[in-house]
Amino acid sequence: MNNHPEYQNIWVINDDDKERFYKLISNYTTSKNFKIYKKKSLLGLYYFSKSKYIFHTHGIFNNISLSKKQVNVNLWHGMPLKNIGHLDNNKRVPESNYVISTSKLFQEIMSKAFDLDLENVINSGQPRNDFIFSNKFSLLDLINKQKKDFEKVILWMPTYRKSIVGDVRVDGELGDSNNFLEKEQLSKLNTFFESINSICFVKLHPMDFMKVKDFNQYSNLCFLENSIFEEKGISLYSVLNQTDLLLTDFSSIYIDYLLLDKPIAFLVSDFDQYKNSRGFVFDKPIDFMPGEIIIQQEDLIPFLEKTFIDKQDLYKEKRKKITEVFHESKNNFSQNVFNTIIKK
Numbered sequence: 001m002n003n004h005p006e007y008q009n010i011w012v013i014n015d016d017d018k019e020r021f022y023k024l025i026s027n028y029t030t031s032k033n034f035k036i037y038k039k040k041s042l043l044g045l046y047y048f049s050k051s052k053y054i055f056h057t058h059g060i061f062n063n064i065s066l067s068k069k070q071v072n073v074n075l076w077h078g079m080p081l082k083n084i085g086h087l088d089n090n091k092r093v094p095e096s097n098y099v100i101s102t103s104k105l106f107q108e109i110m111s112k113a114f115d116l117d118l119e120n121v122i123n124s125g126q127p128r129n130d131f132i133f134s135n136k137f138s139l140l141d142l143i144n145k146q147k148k149d150f151e152k153v154i155l156w157m158p159t160y161r162k163s164i165v166g167d168v169r170v171d172g173e174l175g176d177s178n179n180f181l182e183k184e185q186l187s188k189l190n191t192f193f194e195s196i197n198s199i200c201f202v203k204l205h206p207m208d209f210m211k212v213k214d215f216n217q218y219s220n221l222c223f224l225e226n227s228i229f230e231e232k233g234i235s236l237y238s239v240l241n242q243t244d245l246l247l248t249d250f251s252s253i254y255i256d257y258l259l260l261d262k263p264i265a266f267l268v269s270d271f272d273q274y275k276n277s278r279g280f281v282f283d284k285p286i287d288f289m290p291g292e293i294i295i296q297q298e299d300l301i302p303f304l305e306k307t308f309i310d311k312q313d314l315y316k317e318k319r320k321k322i323t324e325v326f327h328e329s330k331n332n333f334s335q336n337v338f339n340t341i342i343k344k
Helices: 018-026 042-050 104-113 127-133 139-143 183-195 226-232 236-242 253-260 271-277 297-308 316-326 333-343
Strands: 010-013 035-038 053-056 071-074 098-101 121-123 153-157 199-203 221-224 245-248 264-267 292-294
Touching: 010 018, 010 042, 018 035, 018 226, 035 042, 071 333, 098 104, 104 121, 104 316, 121 333, 127 236, 127 253, 127 333, 139 153, 139 199, 139 221, 139 226, 139 236, 153 236, 183 199, 183 221, 183 297, 236 253, 245 253, 253 264, 253 316, 264 297, 292 297
Parallel strands: 010 035, 053 071, 071 098, 098 121, 153 199, 153 245, 199 221, 245 264, 264 292
Antiparallel strands: none
16 A cells, blocks of 8 residues: 655545554555545535545545546445446446556446447456455454464355345345244354364455344354454455455455455345346356355255365466456556556
């Protein structure tokens, strides 16, 4: 997270807790060349209107028309598997001059999703993925544990089915009888992770209606929300390298996780319902999901046994092929974006 020495670097944030955000920046750079302002403030609006280059992930002052003197770059928050933007018939698509992608395949998808010409989609890779290769932090730091305390660290990142902030909606199936987050299933999983001296962190989506307080406490299952990362000043992406397996469903994080060449499993009990509600950017999304597709609860623990006890990695070749399709750049993502924008 280097702040460019030749430019004045301004961060605008949503909340008032500058100290928390300052801690996050300071954990990743020694640079002092930056200032922090609340977005909804006179100074936030002033610097937004005066800045030559604007970078954002979710849109910023979307009700204000773009200035022809400014360069507005939408970094977005992931290459999509599920429909986004205009592909999702969304009426709240942020307006930008440029958006980024990770490959020619996603360049075409992002062009359609944000209604931009192909030449305005920068094929650079995602800046957040610079953190992926960091070994500075671990999920265990969030609970004051060390690597020696567990054999394996698993990250489980379900996407939301019902959101209560941002784009409020319901996708897929709520209350499915085959819900992998069902209490009885979680107890079985906890027992399994105990038996192999491993821990699984379940990171809930920030837009999800479910919260940590909705779940029981377990010895080897740990539920997390964004707030604990913010309190510790740790980026989610900088802990990925210290995990051994990703469990997810339709979250775009698996596309980033491919850069680490580690096992992935997809827990998708409501595949058809999700396809019929939210929909996907690919006609056959499973062809682009290089990992075990787990539909039934009872199939999850056998997969984990194969992975950690039998030490099988059955999808390594498919991961390699999909990674080449999804990621043309493998490093220096922030620099790629910056250098491209400066030249335009």
